[in-house]
Amino acid sequence: MTRRLFLLFLGLILIATASYAADPSADEGDDGYRLWLKYEAVTNAAIKAEYLKYTTFIGNxxxxxxxxxxxxxxxxGLKKLLGKNINVTSSFGARSGAIVFRIVTSSNQIQQEEGYQITLSGGNILILARSENGILYGVFALLRHMQMQRTLKNLNVASSPKIRYRMLNHWDNPDGTIExxxxxxxxxxxxxLPERVDPRYADYARANASLGINGTVLNNVNASARFMSQEYIVKVAAIANVLRKYGIKTYLSVYFAAPKTLGGxxxxxxxxxxxxxWWKEKVAQIYKEIPDFGGFLVKANSEGEPGPQDYGRTHADGANMLAEAFEPYDGIVIWRAFVYKADPNADRFKAAYEEFVPLDGKFDPKVIVQVKNGPIDFQPREPFSPLFGNMPKTxxxxxxxxxxxxxxxxxxxxYEAPIFKECLDSDTYVNGEGSTVAKVVDGSMHGYARTLMAGVANTGNSRNWTGHPLAQANWYAFGRLSWDHQLSSEQIAQEWVALTLTRSQKASGHITKMMLRSREIYVDYNTPLGLSRPWMGVHxxxxxxxxxxxxxxxxxxYYHRADSAGIGFDRTSSGSNALAQYRPQVQQKWIDPDKTSLPYLLWFHHVRWDKNLSTGKSLWEELCTRFYTGADSVLWMQQQWDLAKPDLDSEVYANVAQRLKVQRREAIWWRDAWVLYLQSLARQPIPAGFEPPKQTLEEVKQSVNVYLMR
Known part of the structure; x- marks a missing residue:
């Protein structure tokens, strides 16, 4: 089955099994639809009394x-939080007890056009900003403050985004499937569309705006040329009309060969x-329908997608041609650096660097090159992409x-915030110590005028948006970090739990602890010590x-390179030499297997099964320990969730509790598959203290085959 046919087949299954997305106007229970915008009534009497002093709104x-x-x-928000309608007036006078919107031309506290300041003055709450976008973000910040029942005493909060373009990339297809x-x-x-506009689009926009997300790419990077047709442009315009009201610009992924396949x-x-x-005319056609259109996202010459290299041209040639079409407009071109070729002697790790670094400085100013956080493909743990810091002119x-x-x-x-933070806080050493990936991305390292952080969306038409209730936290974490990458994973988790699940500090402690450990637990039973597994299939x-x-x-x-001697991908000078793409200070962290931190060991070294590690165990023993303790730690996650049960909505509790049972079963499945397969190569016994898998390797293989057939 071809990749496209497989994806279509998978998508049709998802459509058939998806939860029906009830009308947003339906009776609101805690079914997850409201996300972190529940605005549950304030229960702290003293805090509520503070808030009730401000029940007049002046948005002049x-x-x-x-x-x-x-x-x-x-x-x-205030009506739900306080149980009282807010009075609206256009007259300020000497009034106090009001919440006032005020556009200011300059402010030392507001650093960016989209920034805001919330302060107390003359008995009023002032939300100050340089733009209406900033006012909107300030409102959501104030409501977030109130949802968490924080005092208004000495309130003076100023915040501006560190990234200019903060967007979701939807991998959605015209037939309703999602890759x-x-x-x-x-x-x-x-x-x-365009005749009927689902009310859910407005709630989607509200959720994004509450996090400061200001852009949405509506369709899959493996794009269909249909989105460049007039039929679809007017459909896109109908969605854009909704998103615009919340400060969100609309973008489209484009099929590079559209002039040939669509234009003839x-x-x-x-x-x-x-x-x-053709492209100039097409862009003009789009702007006629969508005056604030954001621009194009392009995947080209990757995984079989067409691109400029089909004609002997470079990525810069292709991107600049599209940028030229945007010259009369405010739109941009986002060109993805996810490229690799079918070379049996190559290391996919090196591909993006080899193709893009020689093009540094050759891209039009309207072009942003979009780089995945790691060099392979969104693995549970990856080293940061070596492109960061190596293209100072782009x-x-x-x-x-x-x-x-x-x-x-x-x-x-x-919980993915630790994955995002791990990359953003990594030091490239491009300008000495402290040259983090975040400083490259936010423009402070190289003076980029255009900065971007994109997240591949996890939303669908399930009633709770993300399937797993706790997956909402990843959408929330991405949005908060795209606004301010200095926030901690713990702070974001605590916010999300308080806004979404419970205000109980005791319950929040259990849930937050579980969330913060969840990524390491998953890595242990799935890809410990730097293993990776981006093979084909359903992943x-x-x-x-x-x-x-x-x-x-x-x-x-191809990725784990396991054999009778050991396991891991040698990326030092004795192997693919991918490590040479980093600065010398980074290389020193990973060049010696004895000094490489264990989470990255097998990313850069092929290690003997019997090699003693810093833990005091051999590689084989350490791998087994990780696989087993990772799977067993899901039991601990279940316990933490159960401890929070008294303070959780019963529907939410049951939903997550049942999924944790599935996670435990599947963690054992992965553990057994890895252990039995690697044991067939290492020829070593399961370490003492761990019960051998109940199935044979052949039985596990058969269970996988059955899974892949369904």
Whole structure:
């Protein structure tokens, strides 16, 4: 089955099994629909008395549609929080006890156009900003403050985004399927648009705006040319009309060969005058329908997708041709650096660096190169991509994956903020110590004017948006970090739990602790010590033995390199030498297997089974320990969740508790698959204290085959 047919087949299954997305106007229970915007009534009497002093709204400086959205959100939120309607007046006078919107031309406290300041003055709460977008973000910040029942005494909060373009990338297809989607079918009902606009789009926009997300790419990077047709442009415009009210710009992924397949031209060569003219006309056509259109996202010459290299041109040639079409407009071109070729002698780790670093400085100013956080493909743990810090003349955006492609789909609880932070806080050493990936991405390292952080969305039409209730935290964490990458994983988790699940500090402690450990637990039973597993298939079932594919890097054995001597991918000078793509200070961290931190050991070294590690165990013993303790730690996660039960909604509790049972069963499945397969190569016994798997290797293989057939 071809990759596209497989994805279509998978998507049709998801559509058939998806939870029906009830009308948002239906009676609201704690079914997850409201996300972190529940606005549950304030229960602290003293705090409520503070809040009730401010029940008049004056929005005299923000009268546009975004300002209207801010005013509506404030009124809705305060009514639910306080149980009282907010009075609206256009007269300020000497009034006190009001919440006032005020657009200011300058402020030392507000660093960016989208920033805001919330302060007390003259007995009023002032939300100050340089734009209506900032007012909107300030309103959500105030409501977040109130939802967490924090005092208003000495209130003076100022915040501005560190990243300019903060967006979700949807991998949604015209037929309603979602590539790597685990929460039902697509949100976008293309067959109804443009005549019917689902009310759910507004709630999607509210959720994003509450986090400061200001851009949405509606369709899959493996794009269909149909999105460039007039039929679909007007459909997209209908969605854009909703998102615009919440400060969100709409973007589209484009099929690079569209001039040929859709436009009927003999070529899609980016240097061909007819092709350039076609794209200019197409962009003008889009802006006629969507005046604030954000721009294009492009996947080209990767995994079989067409691109400029088909005509002997470079990525810069292709990106600049599209940027030229945007010259009269405010839109940008986002060109993905996820590229690799079917070379049996190559290391996929090195591909993006080899293709893009020589092009540094050759991209149009309207182009941002979007780089995945790691060099392979959204693994549970990866070293940071060596592109960061090595293209000082080209704005580099970062791409994270929120949807759990390699993290257990919608049945495993994995809190992703530590993955995002691990990359952002990594030191590239490009300008000496402290040259973090975050400083590259936010532009402070190289002076990029255009900065970007993108997350591959985990939303679908399931009633609770993300399938697994705890997966909502990953959407929330991405949004908060795209606004301020200095926030900690713990702070974000505590916020999300308080806004979404419970205000009980005791229960929050158990849940937050579980969330913060969940990623390491998953890594231990799935890919410990630097293993990776991006082989073909659904990216879910354990298949470490898989060695057949249309190309070497679409097999499992390509990545772990396990044999009778040991396991791991040698990326030092004695192997692929991918390590040389980093600065010398980074190389020193990973060049010596005896000094390499264990989480990255097998990323860079092929290690003997009997090698003694810093833990006092041999490699084989340490791997087994990780596989077993990781799977057993899911029991601890279940215990933490159970301890929080008295303070949780019964429906939410049951949903997560049942998924944790599935996670425990599947963790054992993965553990047994890895241990039995590797044991067949290492020829070593299961370490004392661990019960051998109940199944044989052949029985586990058969269970995987059955899974893949369904």
């Amino acid at each position: 400086s923000a009268k546009g549609e975004i300002g209207q959205s801010a005013a509506q959100e404030l009124q809705t 790597r989607g685990y929460a039902g079918a697509s949100l976008w009902k293309w067959y109804e 031209l003999p070529t899609s060569d980016p240097l061909d005058p007819q092709v350039r003219a 704005p580099l955006g970062i791409e994270f994956q929120i949807t759990q492609e390699y993290l257990g789909f919608a049945t495993h609880a994995v 879910f079932a354990p298949e470490p033995w898989q060695n057949k594919g249309s190309r070497p890097d679409w097999t499992a054995v």
